[in-house]
Amino acid sequence: MTVSSAKIHPASVVEDGAVIGENVKVGPFCYIGPNVVLGDGVELLSHVVVIGRTTIGKGTKIFPGAVIGGDSQSVHHSAVDTTLVIGENCTIREGVTMNTGTVEHGGTTVVGNNNLFLAYSHVAHDCRLGNNIILSNNVMLAGHVTVEDRAILGGGSAVHQFTRVGKQAFIGGLSAVSYDVIPYGMLNGNPGVLSGLNVVGMTRAGFERPVIHAVRRCYKQIFEGPESIRANAAAIRDEYLDCPPALEILDFIAADSDRALSSPNRGGKA
Template sequence: MSSSSIHPTSIVEAGAKIGDRVTIGPFCHIGPEAVIGNDVTLLSHVVIMGATTLGDGAKVYPNAILGGDPQNTKHKGGHTTLVIGRNCTVREGVTMNRGTDGSRGFTTVGDNCMFLAYSHVAHDCDIGDNVTFANNVMIGGHVSVGNNVIIGGGAALHQFVRVGHHAFVGGLAAVALDVIPYGMVIGNHAYLGGLNIVGMKRSGMARPEIHNLRRAVRMLFDRSKPVRNRAGDVRLAFSQSPAVADLVDFITADTKRAFCTPPLGSGIETSDSDDNS
């Protein structure tokens, strides 16, 4: 702690582990089981509770509460954790809860994530790398969010929902069903409105692979068969495409939850006019 700066109005309880070059501003409270990485900045009025690990390079804004007890009546007070990765930005009023004892027991957040004001990560969630939550996003317990996902302001995700990597959830969407990788969902309740073409381009995906995914998704949701039954046909038709194989693996995973699908009669958008790569 010799190279760190702790404001005299803040409380760092005995047992907390503070890395190098940490700045803790006024009126913060760091609990005895907290582990704070190197080069972390807590601006002011930040509360870190329970067995919470905050990775190197994080920046946390006022009134964020990290590592609070799970909001789950099944939790009986056992030891559970929250682990937040490197270089995350946590804006004002964000809340993240630890896991639930007797369940997964830990909440995890990946590297390079951004959580805008008043967003919430519930107990036992698993958040990937490079994820962005816009203002007031709320996700229930046991939600899984893949890498490179963007969730628009005010969106809400039902507990146990899975959001595949590179997906986009529109603002104010109410997501009660799984979101396929690369998918873009909107509405209340959310439906599949197409693919996150912009996100795929930003991640450097090759144009032929984007086209493979577009054709594969149209085939998956053509309503000639249930989606899971159609998955095998899609795998065979696009056997040389790693991205399609990844999509099919998500579809065929052992889960009882259905998927966000296109509205009846609308289908998936088929034009390539928005693909100018």
């Protein structure tokens, strides 16, 4: 179904069954599959492929060469239809690829709102992305990766499957992310090593200086304490009940995960 306000270039193909919202713009040489839903105001510039059971939220803009909603590249992918859901007001630049989920792990890849995906970045099957995230050029997310709100991943960085990247974390360019990265953490290198807190990002987000100092103190207690990371975090939790950013870090560490935690030492530990 295509509404009358949509502008579809005659050189593009929109299969029967696709749902096209108000004021959608589809430039030349695009292909839109029969199970696609484009929200109001979505714009496909040209040479964009949107396939699979893919829903794209209103106001999202997609640049040439992107392939959105392709089958999972997992060796376990089955022929059963799975889904990709992209939120509102995302910018998806040239050559970006995003895959649908796998049946074995819920069947859905989820991308939140107001995210920026620079050229040739990749979002694999079953990933879960929050809001206001930046994936720089050539960032690669393997399957089942979670990226929380306002995280920034530098160009060419690669994230191992099942890894979590915490809220407002910063991943340096060309870094290999093999272990979970705490909220507000900074990780650099190959293999990736936790190199402190994203203080610049916290400052830009409006955190007051006493809060940043408290989070720094918490970080030091976690990673320089006498026990394991998780034991240190559990031991100090009551000290930070009035500091939400510190609690976010502590709760992230306490949560179940398939991966170890990145640390200032090479590799991860518990």
